[in-house]
Amino acid sequence: MTMVASAQRIRLALSAFDAELAAFGAPWGNDDLGSLIGMVYETIRTSTTGLPRRR
Known part of the structure; x- marks a missing residue:
């Protein structure tokens, strides 16, 4: 499996999780x-994946 294919699988898994x-x-x-945990989760998610915040 190529790096591109692996990255695509990870992105699909993350999208399904989201x-x-x-x-x-x-x-x-x-x-x-709960609000604090949510903010920490969104900050980590955005900084590690580069994906926009969920709404």
């Missing part, structure tokens, strides 16, 4: 701790 996570609405909860 779709599943988005189906939960606010999976971290709406309290202070």
Whole structure:
């Protein structure tokens, strides 16, 4: 498997994970701790993948 094919598989897996996570609405909860976890997750996700923030 080439590097390009591997990268495409990872991107597809991440997209599937994002779709599943988005189906939960606010999976971290709406309290202070949940909001903090959500912000940390989005920051790490954006900085490591270069993908835009989920909405």
